[in-house]
Amino acid sequence: MIKSNSKVKAKIVPSGGVEDMEDKSKGVGAAEAALSVEDEWEETEKEAIVSLSEAAKKILPSHFAAFVDKQKGVPELDLWRLNCYLEKVFSQVSSLPWFNMLKKTPLSFVPLSYIPKSVYEAPVDWINKLPTDEHWKFVRWALDRLLTDWAAHAKGEEQRFTQYEVATLVELAMVLRGKPDSFTCLLPMLRVRPKYQGEDKLPLIVWMMAQAFQDDLPTGLSSWARNLLPLVGNNKSYSPELVDLILQFVEKRILSNPEARTILVNGAVKKDGERLIPPCSFEMLVRHTFPARVEEATERFEAIYPVLREVALAPGTAVKQIFTFSLKLAGGQGNPALASEATAIAISVLTQNVDCFKQWDVLYKENLEASVALLKKLVDEWEDHSFKLSSSSPSDTLTVNRTMNSFRIKNEKAITEGVANLSLYKEADKSCKLISRRLSQNLMGMIKSNPNPKAEEANIDPSDLLDEEKETHKAAILSLSEKMDPSSLATFLEKVSDEDWYHPLKQILKVIDYYGIQLSQVSSFHWVNMFDDYPLSKLIHVPLSLIPMSVYEQSRDFINTLPFETLPAVVLWASDLILTEWPGVVKVEQLNSDLSKVATFVVLAMVLRTKPDALTLVLPKLRDRPTYQGQDKLPFIIWMMAQASQGDLCAGLYSWVRNLLPLVVKNKSYSSQSIDLILQSLEMFLSSNPEARAVLLNEPVRHGERLIPPRSFEILVRLTFPARVGEATERFEAIYPLLKEVALAPDTITSANALKQIFTFSLKLAGGQGNPDVAKEAIEIAIRSVTENVDCFKQWDILYKENLEASVALLKKLVDEWEDHSFKLLSSSSSDALTVKHAIYRFRMKNEKTITKGVANSFLYEEADKSCKLILRKLSRGSGGRKITPCTTMVIAAAAAVAGAALVLQEAPHLLVSFILIFILIFFSFFLVSFP
Known part of the structure; x- marks a missing residue:
């Protein structure tokens, strides 16, 4: 029971109560005084309840019918008119101590439990017929009014609406019981607005939930999961008593119903697609049930967890989100119970929805330890899960096996590079091989037992399961591009140039559409897998290595005719569009027909190779926009720079220095694999051109800026000569001499x-x-x-x-x-x-x-x-x-002597001897200076 402060209670006792209590506290001990106050308070409460019940009994059906007949005005005001009616009915019980009643028993059905059913059913039926929009408005108005008095009561101040409290409380209970949705729609607001948050408000909020959802278990659980469960984790702000109240709500008001499990599991997903227990709430539930340190509430969570887990994992939406958090928890060190449960959850959603395997592929590297445990669990319990994984369509089985192949490519790459956590990749690879072998066997059996599968499944060759998906797409692009007719393309480009000569952006979009039609059969290209799995040496040549040279050259010549100022915007739009395939990236507007992203990929590569400065001019946006941040986007950024570098080495170095080199310094944010990729890209740029040194020294400045500005040169110096030698030091030492020359190369600007x-x-x-x-x-x-x-x-x-x-x-x-x-x-x-x-x-x-x-x-x-x-x-x-050389000195002296002698002989012959002596002194002075 949650008790309130006795002094505060004393201040709202009917007249005469406060003085009597103060007199008693003077003559007896503090404990006896407190007991006396409590006794008198309980007596006052009983009297008020009796008064409330008696007043309610006086409401005759005929009286209420007469009230309803009078409501001929605006329907939107009827709820407030009912409030006035109830104020008159309950005017004699205005001192109902509802604060104390709700604090002690917020899960009770006060005040309707003290009103005869026959009395409150008629108003509830009438309330249900009123305009729907008005119900939630009244609920919010009543809540605000009650909270105002609640706050005044807590401070010991006079309550503004004390004479209306009973009527407001009674009608609020009626509206909540008749129209639960009037409260459900307010729950998001209650979660975010400070006005409705805090320990002191919680009993009133819980009371409202108890009234609204007594006959609607699914909505009650949904409200609990969204509004009350998050407060348990915030245990510094909420006392143990209120945490107890939150747990009581789900224990007594929801799960105590004998039919609760059946009702909740069947209604686990609402009509709008939302889960009763959303993934974020399910994660909280798992953490509370399996804490690292056992707490008081742990046993109670263990009791309610099995049913709630069933509800959270019932088939429906958001399974990828559940898989994501469970995979992260599965790798949690120091809490084996939590890791074990998280692994079980992850396997449950994997077997329920194979799309989770695609999500796993994205998360594999950053959750390697958890992935190893999950793969091992799948192998060990294959008999339990193989039926679900293999009994669906062959295409689903193919999805699972493709994921295993993707894992194997990542494993082999990491093992070859000798990364730090090598043992984990080796362990994972063993499990992947076993799973792939078993899946292939199962699929072969399925095809043999079903000789006439669906059309799209009949075309699946079992041998494809052993091939890498990237080879399939490469072959598809190559096959389709070889069928492209250069003459047809030339005709199309000429037509586009004639029709849209005034609109260059429209021209490039039409070219993308043209390629989209030609390559439409490979529209399901898996961008993320390709950029993650291809070695960089192959990645930089895709997709143009698969396009006939004659087709590429015609497209390149066409791009050269377009105004350059159009192309940077095209590069940004195309790269934004491609990156929408990455998880969590916001979708962008499709400027052309949605035929094939492969076409956008192809034309973007052509633009970057033809006009490298279309990339260099958008580098600041690539640095600043969130879309391009993160290690998962790094291969794509490097691919773009590689295309530009193929056409212009200086553009490649210019881009690398500004957008990639600074990331090496952020070694806490980027893994060793990412840093390796950054260095590998520059090594490849430089080695691909035998004339790299001459090209770079011949153009050390671009766009009025140095290829390697001073701030970037400083980063290079620090990385090449670190205080502590790291893995990358030798590689920086190898490229440093050339980059130093470029950084110090002279120019006039x-x-x-x-x-x-x-x-x-x-x-x-x-x-x-x-x-x-x-x-x-x-x-x-x-x-x-x-x-x-x-x-x-x-x-x-x-x-x-x-x-x-x-x-x-x-x-x-x-x-x-x-x-x-x-x-x-x-x-x-x-x-x-x-x-x-x-x-x-x-x-x-x-x-x-x-x-x-x-x-x-x-x-x-x-x-x-x-x-x-x-x-x-x-x-x-x-x-x-x-x-001044000796010869020069003597020449100058001799010349001076000749000129001086001529002047003296002409003007003053008698001074000739003096002039000669002065000349000899000067001559010897010059001589001494010239020969120190």
């Missing part, structure tokens, strides 16, 4: 700004402690940056202090390798040399200022200052390329 950014990150990495390899590489990159763009010295001046350790190492490297770098630094203009000299002077000023202050790391400044002095000395001496 972006090189200057890019080198500044590269210098900035390399200077930071050069000071990285604990990773000498990355520091060494970063110093080399930094030196290359400053020697190719002296403006980097200005950037260095800004970053000098905050990267002191790196600056010391970089200055020392410059001194040690001066002969290698001085030519680049000093062979350009004198202003560049002055820029370098100015930066080194600035470094010296910073050094001297800090050394004078005696800061903690002054030894680093001293070390840097030594290098700065040496560099300045070398800069002052200059280099061979910028010296």
Whole structure:
């Protein structure tokens, strides 16, 4: 029994009660006072109930009939008129303590249990004849009014509607009993609106459910599963008493009926296709019945679980959702009871609906441990389940076996690659072989015993069970494409160009329709399986490797005639459409006739190969849209880039660097298999073109951006020289030299700004402690940056202090390798040399200022200052390329002497001797400068 606070109860006792209770509490102990309050409260409650019953008996059928006859106005207001009528009838029992009654016994039929049946049946019949839309409106209005007083009562405040409470409560019970749907339609609102949530509201909500569903067990169970069961999991918000109340509802009001099991199982799926116990609620039920830690309510869940499990698993909709959660739970470590039950559920839905095998194929890798257990269970209990799996049509058996073949392809690929969880794939493969063998035997027996099956089943060759589904589709596409007449295609393309020359999007859609007609017989192409199962070396050539060259070339020439601005939108639409075959992807609008997605696939490949920039321009959308996120979409994204790369290697690298390289850094989100696929794709792009290096260095910029921007180059450096060597390090080391060349390749548009950014990150990495390899590489990159763009010295001046350790190492490297770098630094203009000299002077000023202050790391400044002095000395001496040679000096001096002597002889002959002496001094000065 749920008890309310005695002080709150005392505040709503009829007049005179509060004072009497306070007087008693002064003369007796607290416990005796509380008992006295409770006794008086119960006495008051009994009196009120008697008063309610007596008032109800006074309602004569003739009185109610007279009331009904008066209702000649608007039918929509009749329920509220009835409320006014009941207010008059029950005006003397307005102090009914219904709060306490519902808290103590919310599953009771108060107040109708105290009203004679003959009295309330007439109003209920009349209520049933009123407009349906008004019932739920009244229920919501009455609930809001009662909750207002309920909240005031909890706070000890005066209730606004206390004089109407009894009438509202009685009529609400009548409406709920007569029209249960008036409450059912409000249940979703009650689940989401805070106004109706909370521990204090629950007894009233449960009372309403008890009134509405006493004669409708299926709806009662459905409401319990959706509105009450989720609250059990939220045990921090709800007390044990209220959890007990939630369980009581299903125990006493639903399952206590002797016919409950039959009624519920037969009505497990409603007319609208919804289950009484939806998959999300069934999952909660399983978790509560098989918890990792046994709790107080576990035994009660164990008692109700068998019947509810039958209802949840009855044939109907949403079996794929049930399979999905059961497969995940089957792999749960640390709870063998839960894993065992989840495995049993998964097998139940697999044998009930073979489409669950397709769902399993999608979930196989990410639930590998659970899949191994489920396969082993199928093998061990084959005699129990084989009849269901094999007794349906051959096409269903084929579906099951195709799934086993798909599993085997995944297993073999993982075993070949030597992945971490190798033993699991080997264990799974043993079970797959056994199941495939048994299914093949069963199918052969079915065909022999039934020589005249249905038309579509008669065409099934038992040997197909041993073939991979992908080979079937490849053969189908190849067979159909070979029948395509190039001349017919040429005529069609010419017609399209003439008729729709002003509408390029319409032209490309018509081409897709044309291919759709030609390839319509392979419309059931299994996209997900193909992208998951094909090795990348084969995947990138599908489907164009199956299309005759003459057909492809004609289509390519046609695409080249279309305005380029139309094609990026086509790429996005086509890829969106193809991805609708992936689980959970939102459907997109079909712009053309729905003939074949294979056709869209074929034309998309043609567009990407013909116009690679149609992909590069939509890369930001591919990065941002949820449709393209996730490991399961990765093979398709790589396939798109591979098509673009076939036509333009630079487009392929441009795309890979921006959309795939960042995913390698997110190694927690992407598996080792996905990272392997990303690296494999670039290795394939580069190896497929013998002239890759020359092609990439010849075009380091695309769309005004570098193929490898500085931020991506930094990622490459970090991945190639990690602090801790990983599996992918050697592969990055192999591709790094070429990518480094491309990242640092000079150009007239972006090189200057890019080198500044590269210098900035390399200077930071050069000071990285604990990773000498990355520091060494970063110093080399930094030196290359400053020697190719002296403006980097200005950037260095800004970053000098905050990267002191790196600056010391970089200055020392410059001194040690001066002969290698001085030519680049000093062979350009004198202003560049002055820029370098100015930066080194600035470094010296910073050094001297800090050394004078005696800061903690002054030894680093001293070390840097030594290098700065040496560099300045070398800069002052200059280099061979910028010296004035001795010959030049003498020539200049001689020329000056001749000109000066001529002038002196003409103007002042007596000064000739003095001029000669001055000339000799100047000459020797030049000579000393020229030969240090």
